[in-house]
Amino acid sequence: MTRDAFDFAFRDLMPEPSALPAVLAGPVLRRLESQRMVFWLVASQPVQPELALSAAGIAPSIDCQVVPIGRQAFVHLIDIHLDSPLPCDVQIDYDLILQTATGPQGIAQWAPHLLYEGAQLPSFVLHSRLEQLLHGSCRKPHHPAADGLLCADRLLMECTEPTARPALLMMSGDQVYADDVAGPMLRAIHALIARLELFDEHLEGAVVDDSQALYQHPASYYHRADLLPALESNESLRERFFGGTRKPIFTSSNADNHLVTFAEVMAMYLLVWSPVPWTLVDVQMPAGLTEQRQARFGQEQQLIEGFVSGLGGVARVLAHLPSLMIFDDHDITDDWNLSAQWEETAYGHPFSKRIIGNALLAYLLCQGWGNDPDACRELIPQCQALSQSALADRALDASLQDALIDDVLCFQGWQFVLPSNPPLLVLDTRTRRWRSESNFKKPSGLLDWEALSELQQALLDHPSAIIVSPAPIFGVKLIETVQRAFSWLGYPLLVDAENWMAHRGAAQVILNIFRHSRTPGHYVVLSGDVHYSFVYEVLIRHRQRSPHLWQITSSGIKNEFPRRLLDVFDRLNRWLYAPRSPLNWLTKRREMEVIPRTPAHCKAGERLWNSAGLGQVFFNEQGQPQQIFQLNANGAAKTEFPPRATTD
Numbered sequence: 007m008t009r010d011a012f013d014f015a016f017r018d019l020m021p022e023p024s025a026l027p028a029v030l031a032g033p034v035l036r037r038l039e040s041q042r043m044v045f046w047l048v049a050s051q052p053v054q055p056e057l058a059l060s061a062a063g064i065a066p067s068i069d070c071q072v073v074p075i076g077r078q079a080f081v082h083l084i085d086i087h088l089d090s091p092l093p094c095d096v097q098i099d100y101d102l103i104l105q106t107a108t109g110p111q112g113i114a115q116w117a118p119h120l121l122y123e124g125a126q127l128p129s130f131v132l133h134s135r136l137e138q139l140l141h142g143s144c145r146k147p148h149h150p151a152a153d154g155l156l157c158a159d160r161l162l163m164e165c166t167e168p169t170a171r172p173a174l175l176m177m178s179g180d181q182v183y184a185d186d187v188a189g190p191m192l193r194a195i196h197a198l199i200a201r202l203e204l205f206d207e208h209l210e211g212a213v214v215d216d217s218q219a220l221y222q223h224p225a226s227y228y229h230r231a232d233l234l235p236a237l238e239s240n241e242s243l244r245e246r247f248f249g250g251t252r253k254p255i256f257t258s259s260n261a262d263n264h265l266v267t268f269a270e271v272m273a274m275y276l277l278v279w280s281p282v283p284w285t286l287v288d289v290q291m292p293a294g295l296t297e298q299r300q301a302r303f304g305q306e307q308q309l310i311e312g313f314v315s316g317l318g319g320v321a322r323v324l325a326h327l328p329s330l331m332i333f334d335d336h337d338i339t340d341d342w343n344l345s346a347q348w349e350e351t352a353y354g355h356p357f358s359k360r361i362i363g364n365a366l367l368a369y370l371l372c373q374g375w376g377n378d379p380d381a382c383r384e385l386i387p388q389c390q391a392l393s394q395s396a397l398a399d400r401a402l403d404a405s406l407q408d409a410l411i412d413d414v415l416c417f418q419g420w421q422f423v424l425p426s427n428p429p430l431l432v433l434d435t436r437t438r439r440w441r442s443e444s445n446f447k448k449p450s451g452l453l454d455w456e457a458l459s460e461l462q463q464a465l466l467d468h469p470s471a472i473i474v475s476p477a478p479i480f481g482v483k484l485i486e487t488v489q490r491a492f493s494w495l496g497y498p499l500l501v502d503a504e505n506w507m508a509h510r511g512a513a514q515v516i517l518n519i520f521r522h523s524r525t526p527g528h529y530v531v532l533s534g535d536v537h538y539s540f541v542y543e544v545l546i547r548h549r550q551r552s553p554h555l556w557q558i559t560s561s562g563i564k565n566e567f568p569r570r571l572l573d574v575f576d577r578l579n580r581w582l583y584a585p586r587s588p589l590n591w592l593t594k595r596r597e598m599e600v601i602p603r604t605p606a607h608c609k610a611g612e613r614l615w616n617s618a619g620l621g622q623v624f625f626n627e628q629g630q631p632q633q634i635f636q637l638n639a640n641g642a643a644k645t646e647f648p649p650r651a652t653t654d
Contacts, residue, residue, distance in 0.1 A: 026050040026078055028106055028116045030202075031280035031321075033084070036376030037424070038132060038174070038328035040091040045084040045102070046376050048276060050202070052080045053104045058112075060099035060127075065089045071386050073371060074393040075272050077203035077400065081371050083386065085379045094134040097168040099127040113325075119281060119318045120325045122163060128325045133173040135427035135627075136472065140327070140637075141176040142620040143334065143476065143534025144562025147278055148188035148309040151618035152316075152639035154563035158620060159319035161637070162326055172622070173426070175327045178534040179334025179476035180562070181373060182274055184365045186336065187263040188306040189227055189299070190289050195265075195273040196221050197287035204269035205393070206401040211357035216401070217267045227292050228262045228299050264339070266361050268402070271368035279324065281317035313564075330424065331373040332432050334476040334535055338365040343436055347446040353415070356408075363411030374420055377432070381419035388413065421457070428470040428529075428629040433461065435476050440512045451512025452477060458515045465519065470528040470629025478533040478559045479506045479516060480542050480600060482614070484579035517598070520555060521546055528554050528629045532621070534561035538572055539615040539636050541603040541647040556631050558647075560621025564639070567616050576614045603647040605636070615645055 032047035043066075047055070052074075057066045071083040084102075092098065101112045113120055113128060120128050140161075142154055158175060165171050187195070198204075199221070206217045213233050214220045225232045265271050276283045289310075291303050335342040339362060343349055352358045371389065375382045388410050395403035418438060424430040433453065440451030452475070453461070465471055506513055536559065544555040605615040618639040626632045634647040 026202075026286070027282055028053070028104055028111065030079065030282050031276045032082075032325075033102055033113075033117075034279065034324040034376070035130060035326065035328050037330065037378070038130065039425070040094075040132065041088045043086040043088070044376050044379060045082075045086070046372065047082040047084060047102070048075075048280075049080050049082060049104075050078050053082065055082070055084060056103040056110075057086055058101040058103060060129075061093055063090060064092065071390070073386065073389045074205075074396075075269070075371075076199075076205055079202040079204055079272075079276075081272075083371070083375055083379070092132045094132050095169050097129050097131055099125075099129045101127050117282075117321075117325075120322050122322065122326075128322075130326060130328065131168045131171045131173075133169075133171075136173045136430070136625055137169070138172045138622070138624050139174050139176060140172045140620045140622055141178060141474075141532045141534070141558075142560045142563040143178040144180040144336075144537055144565040145177075145278070146180075146183050146186065146336075146562070146565045147191055147313045148306050149562075149565050149618070150309060151562075151564050151566050152641070153313060153320065154619040154637070154639040155320045155323055156316050157637035157639055158323045158327065161622075162323065172327060174424075175323065175329040175620075176430075176432075176474060176532060177329060177331045177563070178474055178532060179332060180336040180535070180565075181331055181333075182271075182278055183336045184265045184271055184274065184368075185339045187265060187274070188310055189263060189292075189303040190307040190310045191274070191277065192227060192263045192265075192270075193289045193292060194277055194284065194287045194310075195270050197289065198273045198277065198283050199269050201286045202273075203400065204273060205396040206269070206399075207267055207407060208401060208404040209266075209357060209360065210404070211355055211360075217269060220266060224294060227295065228302070230264050230266070231262050233266075264361070265365065268364040268367060268407075271365050272372070275368060275372045279317075280321050281314065284314050284317070330377055330422075330430075330432065332377070332420070332434065332474060332476060333369055333373065333436055335436065337369055337373070338362055338436075343439055343450065345447055345449055346441040349441075350446065359415075360408070360411065363408075363415060366414050367411060370414060378419070378422040381422065385410075385414065385417065423464065428472055428625070429464075429468065430472045430474065431461065431464055432474040433457075433476075452506055453512055453516070455511070455515065458512065458519065462519045462522065465529070466522075468529075471530075472629075473529060473531045475506075475531055475533045477506065477535045478557060479531050480544060480557050480598075481506070481536070482540075482575065482579050484575055520544075520553060520598075529556075530623070530625075530629070530631055531555065531557040532623075533557065533559045535559075537562045537565050537567040537616075539605075539617070539619075539621065540613055541634055543601040543603070543649070545599040545601070554630070556634075558621060558623060558631065558634055560619070560636060562618055563620065564618055566618050567614075569616055572614055572616050573612070576612050580611070580613070601650065603634070603650055606646045606648060607643075615647075617642070617645070 028049055030048045030050055034046040036046055037044040052072045054070055057068060067087045069085040073081040075081055103110050103112050104116060114126060140158055208216050214223055220226060265274060295303060341348060352362060370382060370385060392402055392406045392410055395406050420437060421434040422432050435452040438454050438457040440454040442448040442450060506516055539560045542557045602613045604611060604613055615636055617636065619637045622635040622637055623631050624633040636645045638645060
């Protein structure tokens with residue numbers, strides 16, 4: 007976009023001069039390759055950034071797509087192509103220079119909180135191969151655990167050599183919780199919507215007619231389940247209970263503050279990735295809450311205040327480390343696309359479809375595009391057209407919004423590959439599902455036949471590879487058995503029956519891929535989702551030259567499993583599925599030899615590590631994991647998962 011075209015396109019959206027900071031969130035460094043850099047940034051007015059690099063002789067070509075989300079909020083999708091390759095394994099300082107009313111300003115002026123002590127600019131390192139990476143999932147702002155992303159901040163502070171830095175940060179799902187929002191967070195969201203004049207929208211099939219009526223409705227805080235649709239046509243989604251009442255389509259047990267509008271979800275992203283928006287809002291308890299709700303609000307406010315205190319460090323990490331992301335369910339809604347019946351019901355109602363579509367649209371702008379701009383390129387002009395429709399009355403055109411949501415729901419380009427060494431393959435296990443044809447209530451397979459075939463083709467003849475699956479491929483056998491039992495009884499929603507082995511077809515195909523003679527000799531599966539961490543080594547029985555698989559699960563970033571319950575599951579799993587137990591032959595992976603690693607800090611042989619934080623993996627030149635750690639958010643020493651010789 008030329009400068010003249012840029013000015014013309016958004017002239018009518020330009021706000022009057024105000025005290026708003028120039029940049030509200032970012033820059034977030036997303037995809038990084040030898041001749042490409044991708045940034046995400048949200049500013050209070052449209053800007054055309056200029057890139058400056060400490061590496062000499064490299065000229066950037068900047069494509070900046072601007073998507074207004076309000077009168078004073080503009081998403082900038084910055085795709086930079088370089089005429090020469092970046093040098094590898096050295097620190098490169100960078101700056102994004104913005105033209106402001108007071109003249110050009112760099113990051114040191116408009117985002118000094120992004121700089122580490124003694125540094126004048128943020129920096130990055132392009133690694134020649136993936137020697138080290140960080141990974142994790144499930145970051146709930148109001149969970150009592152500390153924020154695991156601050157582990158990365160502390161790690162970067164301690165790095166004295168460029169090669170000691172991780173090559174990237176891989177976040178494998180639930181980067182935001184659109185379905186589980188604390189009262190103070192929702193209050194901050196509404197205050198930010200008003201401050202930035204984020205666009206309104208019309209709502210069909212709801213108790214309220216539009217977004218403003220939603221924000222002002224008595225049920226807007228802690229009672230949103232009353233506003234969510236619960237269709238008579240779907241029994242399975244009504245069999246669970248929510249606070250003693252019928253369960254709505256949205257199955258989160260904490261859906262009482264479920265985000266609804268596009269503006270709400272976008273405000274949520276700003277508030278979980280940047281400290282700046284919090285300086286623009288004053289979070290006050292809403293009127294009309296019961297004493298019980300007031301007490302809950304006060305407790306949640308303390309947790310949110312602790313979360314906000316660490317956002318400066320989180321923003322630093324995202325400005326220094328390339329970050330890749332993929333959705334799981336809470337980015338959109340709990341149990342998203344769990345079964346064919348769930349899909350039929352949720353997408354058959356205009357209000358529930360809009361809620362899901364808004365979250366996915368926000369994912370596109372805040373997460374999906376940065377993973378693979380080329381795949382998402384055709385959707386961005388539609389987003390800009392939708393923004394233009396709000397010029398007249400500051401409300402998005404409902405027909406354009408519904409049409410865009412239809413396209414986004416049908417989009418099949420969320421998966422992506424990073425051509426690193428070894429290559430990184432990130433799977434979309436939410437939208438490309440293998441629906442059950444025999445019983446629509448049964449959980450869908452996590453990948454359909456076509457997606458599994460594409461995975462196999464991508465893996466063939468590679469000496470090594472890293473696969474990112476939001477849900478573990480090899481889970482805890484006991485927990486999978488419980489999920490299978492509830493699914494057989496017709497209650498998959500009760501236990502979140504979302505694992506690879508829950509669908510016979512998908513399970514058999516993924517295991518056959520692993521057993522293929524041309525499958526990589528070494529490959530690693532990174533996963534999250536489950537709110538605890540564990541490591542498995544997997545071999546194919548009775549095959550001398552079998553592929554060697556490592557599954558490394560790290561979860562959550564800011565979430566944990568109920569401690570006592572996990573201890574019970576861990577103990578029972580070791581007893582019931584001991585190496586010689588006949589129960590092993592009732593599992594779909596009986597032809598696989600699974601070797602669990604015991605975390606170094608366990609007290610009684612536990613295999614499941616329950617601590618918020620980040621996973622850290624070091625790879626050797628053959629693509630094998632050399633060392634595997636869990637960085638603990640509580641400040642404790644990192645926990646290693648050393649190899650062991652016994653089998654399970």
